[in-house]
Amino acid sequence: MAINASNMTQFEKILMEGAPERWAQYRRLVDTVINVLPYQQDHFDTHSAEHHIRQVLHNVDMLVPDDQKAAWSLIDVFLLLCSIWLHDVGKLEDYDASLSFKEIRSRHADRSYEFIVKLNEKLSLDEKEALIIAYIVKGHTLSDLGELPEKKGLGIGQAVTIRPLAALLRLADELDMDYRRVPDVVKRLSKIQSNQKWTVRESIDGLEINNSVWDIIIYSTPKTFDSLDALNRTVSLVNEALDSIWVYLRDLRLFYRKIDHVIDDTYLRELEKDTHEKEAKKEHEPLENKRGEAIGELVCQFTSSVCKLPAQNTNMKMVFVGMPFSEDFEDVYRFAIQPVLHLTTYILYFFDRDLRLSILALCIL
Numbered sequence: 001m002a003i004n005a006s007n008m009t010q011f012e013k014i015l016m017e018g019a020p021e022r023w024a025q026y027r028r029l030v031d032t033v034i035n036v037l038p039y040q041q042d043h044f045d046t047h048s049a050e051h052h053i054r055q056v057l058h059n060v061d062m063l064v065p066d067d068q069k070a071a072w073s074l075i076d077v078f079l080l081l082c083s084i085w086l087h088d089v090g091k092l093e094d095y096d097a098s099l100s101f102k103e104i105r106s107r108h109a110d111r112s113y114e115f116i117v118k119l120n121e122k123l124s125l126d127e128k129e130a131l132i133i134a135y136i137v138k139g140h141t142l143s144d145l146g147e148l149p150e151k152k153g154l155g156i157g158q159a160v161t162i163r164p165l166a167a168l169l170r171l172a173d174e175l176d177m178d179y180r181r182v183p184d185v186v187k188r189l190s191k192i193q194s195n196q197k198w199t200v201r202e203s204i205d206g207l208e209i210n211n212s213v214w215d216i217i218i219y220s221t222p223k224t225f226d227s228l229d230a231l232n233r234t235v236s237l238v239n240e241a242l243d244s245i246w247v248y249l250r251d252l253r254l255f256y257r258k259i260d261h262v263i264d265d266t267y268l269r270e271l272e273k274d275t276h277e278k279e280a281k282k283e284h285e286p287l288e289n290k291r292g293e294a295i296g297e298l299v300c301q302f303t304s305s306v307c308k309l310p311a312q313n314t315n316m317k318m319v320f321v322g323m324p325f326s327e328d329f330e331d332v333y334r335f336a337i338q339p340v341l342h343l344t345t346y347i348l349y350f351f352d353r354d355l356r357l358s359i360l361a362l363c364i365l
Helices: 010-018 020-039 046-063 074-086 101-118 127-139 162-174 184-189 196-203 225-251 266-283 327-343
Strands: 151-155 158-161 204-210 215-220 259-263 318-322 345-351 357-364
Touching: 010 020, 010 046, 010 074, 020 074, 046 074, 046 162, 046 204, 074 101, 074 127, 074 158, 074 162, 101 127, 127 151, 127 162, 158 162, 162 225, 225 259, 225 266
Parallel strands: 215 259, 318 345
Antiparallel strands: 151 158, 204 215, 345 357
């Protein structure tokens, strides 16, 4: 998808209007990246890969207020935009086919750094530009941005502060909550199990970034309680990332400190209600409805286990009473057990506390 007026971000418009030569250089880089996206090990789907990049571009646009964008130097705008397009380029399948999918994902930022530095000319970048962009890209997965150089020079009297740009890229990347960044084809080809780690994003309804009050809110409608737990962990991880980079965002006058999670639990409440109704119905289900599926099986209403005694050998008029032969229990039998059995004829089996058969009697009450 080529850059046009309909999908252009505010930062891109600033670069186009303020630095035509840089804009042309940026356009050449974008065309190059789009041409190599089909070879990305992580996507196998050009549309999904480009969709993620454009979502990060959009997030950066939302994170930085418009009045602050106007104060940015055009070289900073150029370098950040190029970094966004190149931050996942290390996932190229043909760059180093000897690595596994898992290794490529875990090392993709370092691989991107190497790719940008080695192939700077193909990306329409000079060596100094490529090195700064490579550092910004490398930083988007670092837990400690202090590992990056603080500044790098582009020319006489012109230095670029690297860590804040890397922090902004990291936050914008973390906030891509669109599940399409991990298409089903990736799960199949890379043999990744379809678990909450990959499907949780499908429950996310939207992301709101309000740069006037420094609020970031993730809206979700989880479909299961496991999904809710996974969503909460996702938000927690993004907040941990924000905790580690907020000091660098402050250098850009961005004062985000926390990401809130607003949950629509309508579906979960209906699910919980339905579950409780089923459990209540099961508890009050008559004994005769708790038979096993196989002919002749009975299911115990107390243990839920299947009775091994064939149904045809079971006398429904038979009652088992197990109790000690003691005067202390005489009232229990006479006033509690015997009245219940007074309605009809039963065969009573009495066992003592050692479970030895003591009496077999035919009682007509």
